[in-house]
Amino acid sequence: NxxxxxxxxxxxxxxxxxxxxxxxxxxxxxxxxxxxxxxxxxxxxxxxxxxxxxxxxxxxxxxxxxxxxxxxxxxxxxxxxxxxxxxxxxxxxxxxxxxxxxxNGTYFKADGGGAVTAATASGTVDIAIGITGGSAVNVKVDMKGNETAEQAAAKIAAAVNDANVGIGAFSDGDTISYVSKAGKDGSGAITSAVSGVVIADTGSTGVGTAAGVAPSATAFAKTNDTVAKIDISTAKGAQSAVLVIDxxxxxxxxxxxxxxxxxxxxxxxxxxLKNIGENVSAARGRIEDTDFAAETANLTKNQVLQQAGTAILA
CATH class of the missing domain: 1.20.1330.10 (f41 fragment of flagellin, N-terminal domain)
Known part of the structure; x- marks a missing residue:
């Protein structure tokens, strides 16, 4: 068995x-x-x-x-x-x-909350990436002042990805979406590794804005996908697939x-079981097997008695 x-x-x-x-x-x-x-x-x-x-x-x-x-x-x-x-x-x-x-696998995703504005002035865009249970990671993007909304969105997404803190940013036209890997909070509950992405225009030269997102991504929704639903025909889908496959x-x-x-x-x-079987067999042998020394002595004794009886009858 x-x-x-x-x-x-x-x-x-x-x-x-x-x-x-x-x-x-x-x-x-x-x-x-x-x-x-x-x-x-x-x-x-x-x-x-x-x-x-x-x-x-x-x-x-x-x-x-x-x-x-x-x-x-x-x-x-x-x-x-x-x-x-x-x-x-x-x-x-x-x-x-x-x-x-x-x-299946769990990850978190969020939308940028709106369209990225075109850069109407050169300047710096600050991006604060909130880390669950840790300090925020800050990155900067320099805008030249002549980027379209699509170009500005691509720059911001690239800056977030370059931070390598467990979040992927994906631009689609003038919008940005995010995928975050799962982590655990102090109580052991599954939560997003990234608590939010705050984007703000903090330093523009001239009249206008360098770029901005209104509002920033602060709510990551828990997503549970199966291997059967994986689709890698887009970069975003491919990144999500890696999290699910892992x-x-x-x-x-x-x-x-x-x-x-x-x-x-x-x-x-x-x-x-083999050990038990061997020990049981040995114990049974000690009980049932012939004691050759004792039986040989009995045989010799009986032979002597038989010879003595024969001699008397003679």
Whole structure:
């Protein structure tokens, strides 16, 4: 029974290894798509491979079986293996669903709250990026005074990205949107790693404004996406995909760790059962096996008595 448990765990773990490889490939494609050198058609092509990999994840989830039972589609639940000679000497194995729809990740997103104004004067734009549980990070953008609203938005987004504090900024025309990775506050609750982005024109020369966003992004909404919903046909989608995939890999790693632990437990159980069997066999032998020294002495004694009886009769 314990060997059956090991075989089941190994079957599931082997399938999850391939699922991990698929997620790693999807992550590589997402990072490639996030690169600014890609055109829309190139991102579409990369997204096409991601869609095929999503289907392969589901195929593995739906077809991995042991003894006629599906292991990774969510129907397995918990199985108990009888590993001893007495009642209730069991080891339980639980396996969660590992389909593209069940693997998920959390991130936070926010809109810039309005359109970026065109730069009508040269000057400096201050950007304060609030860090949850830490000090704000401040960056500056220099405006020449002749940028369009689209150019100003692109400059501000680039400055936020260059800060490398766990937030991605994406300009679309004259608007900016943000994606923040998940973090935890002092109580352990999941929250946005970035609490807000405040943008202000603080130093203009001449008449007009360098640039501004009204209002700034101060509210990040929690978003929970699955691997099945990943779409890397845009740079923003690619960045979000990386966050989701990283969480999905952690989920698979946790399940594989559980399977590895239960395999080791089954191994130890088998070794213990072998030890018990050897000791019981030895004890039984001491009780039932012949004491050759004593029986040889009895044989010799009986032979002497027989010879003595024969001599008397003669």
């Amino acid at each position: 314990a060997n059956d448990g090991i075989s089941l765990a190994q079957t599931a773990e082997g399938a999850l290894q391939q699922s991990t490889n698929i997620l790693q490939r999807m992550r590589d494609l997402s990072l490639q798509s996030a690169n600014g050198s890609n055109s829309d058609s190139e991102r579409t092509a990369l997204n096409g491979e991601v869609k095929q990999l999503q289907k392969e994840l589901d195929r593995i989830s739906n077809t991995t079986t042991f003894g006629g039972r599906k292991l990774l589609d969510g129907s397995f639940g918990v199985a108990s293996f009888q590993v001893g000679s007495a009642a209730n000497e069991i080891i339980s194995v639980g396996i969660d669903e590992m389909s593209a729809e069940s693997l 969480e999905a890999i952690k989920q698979i790693d946790a399940q594989r760790a559980d399977l590895g632990a239960v395999q080791n437990r089954f191994d130890n159980t088998i070794n213990n």
